Amino acid sequence: MTSAAPFAPAQRLRRLLPGSFTLLLLLLALGIFAQTPARPDPAQWAAELRAFARQDSRTPPPAAPILFYGSSSIRKWETLAADFPGRPVLNRGFGGSRFPDANYFFEQLVVRYRPRLVVLYEGDNDIAAGATPRQVYESFQTFEKLMRRHEATRRTPLVFIAIKPSLARWALYPRMQEANALIRHYIAAHPQLLRFADVGPPMLGADGRPRPELFEADGLHMTRAGYAVWTRVVGPYVGK
Known part of the structure; x- marks a missing residue:
């Protein structure tokens, strides 16, 4: 009796769903059931938000800026002003962020600057944390x-x-591409104010894999050469 106790819930479920029990276990094993979307933790970004406030007080941001917003691939784009000379660029990327974080801080980090253009990069960390392409x-x-x-x-x-x-x-790029395809399709259906900057193809080598020279030692964040690729792709959208 004691040894059978841990299996009692499964046995009850099997009796309730005799024709579906095996399928249910298979779906659970494959991770078909989507994870709950990540909830933002405002305290996690307190230091970065304070840093943005200090920047704004010491050097007032440009009026109606071209706002670059998103995760560490934006935050580490430290050459924005040089890459887009003469353009009023403003970097408000915060490393490690996911889409729920970007959405949570939208008023504080986007609306307040009244931008003329927003350039957004998110989804990378979402997929890495287990979000589905649909959730992204x-x-x-x-x-x-x-x-x-x-x-x-x-x-x-x-x-x-x-x-x-x-x-x-x-290994996650197929899922990232699924998310990209969904977003690209949506943007194509709303071309008045939306654009899709596809940095993927020029970041791949002749072997179809990411070009090593575009990445730092961690294999994730980009070198100056990587940002040069992004500058060429994004440039036409910001009027370079």
Whole structure:
């Protein structure tokens, strides 16, 4: 009796769903049931938000900037001003962020600057943390709806930088490409204010894999050569 106790819930479920029990176990094993979307933790970003506030007080941001927003691939783009000379660029990337974080801080880090253009990179960390391509797509839709909800961004164009291929997350790239495809399709259906900057193809070598020279030692974050690729792809959208 004692040894059988741990299996009692499964036995009851088998009796309740005799024709579905094996399929249920298979679906669980394959991870078909989507994970709950990540919830933002505002305290996690307190230091970075304070740093942004200090920057704004010491050097007032440009009026109606071209706002670059998103995760560490944006935060580490430290050559924005040199890459887009004469353009009023403003970097508000915060490393490690996911789409729910970008959406949570939308008013604080996007609306307040009343940008003329938003360039967004998110989804990379979402997929790495287990989000499904559909969840990433829905998070993008939420971000776009936030832009249209606020007067300051209602007519502001949005450029989405495709989730990039990388050495460190190459095994996840098929899922990233699924998310990219969903977002690209949505953008194609709403061409008035949305653009898709596909950085993927030029980041791949002749062998179809990520070019090593584009990445730092961690295989995830980019070198200057990687950002040169992004500059060429994103440039036409920001008027370089």
